[in-house]
């Protein structure tokens with residue numbers, strides 16, 4: 661079956677994410693946009709994933725629990741997990757690797773931790789804009805060893821991408837790669853290419869997505885679908 665996937669979205673936890681973009685509103689908007697499999701991928705932190713998990717369950721969406729990790733080389737990579745617990749373990753690992761630089765909300769924006777109702781339950785103190793202390797290749801290995809999916813983000817962007825910051829896309833066992841522009845071929849360097857919204861505002865949710873042929877509407881189905889790479893782009 662073809663399912664609509666959007667594996668790159670932020671919430672109010674990301675400093676650049678709008679304060680109104682709560683995990684619950686993300687899930688509701690994605691449901692209205694007919695997204696079947698949806699990921700929340702805040703920068704370097706998964707503290708809004710518990711609320712996101714609850715919201716996806718209520719909305720009947722397959723929730724994927726992720727983060728957009730910033731490597732030592734300043735490359736953005738999506739790390740995605742089937743289970744909330746595994747994602748929270750990974751979040752602790754990345755949070756520990758972040759330098760002890762406090763966020764400056766006045767300059768960079770708030771880093772709000774919220775519940776399913778959107779009520780603020782905390783703020784994350786370290787700056788989530790920092791590069792974490794893990795290299796690109798070590799991150800790929802770490803996520804795969806934890807049974808996650810690992811997807812270099814926006815590889816065709818001129819900043820914070822593997823191609824821009826490393827000069828090339830190393831030949832590593834990615835689950836897929838993400839591009840902003842619709843690729844002319846379904847595969848680049850032998851990898852499945854997907855598109856995600858990278859939403860930072862509610863109005864951006866679902867603005868880029870794609871359809872993927874999967875054997876079933878689940879994380880395992882997603883994993884298999886990405887390895888087989890039958891993708892349909894556009895609305």
Ligand SMILES: [Zn+2]
Pocket residue numbers: 728736813814820
């Ligand atoms: Zn990014």
Ligand SMILES: [Zn+2]
Pocket residue numbers: 668669670728858
């Ligand atoms: Zn992003």
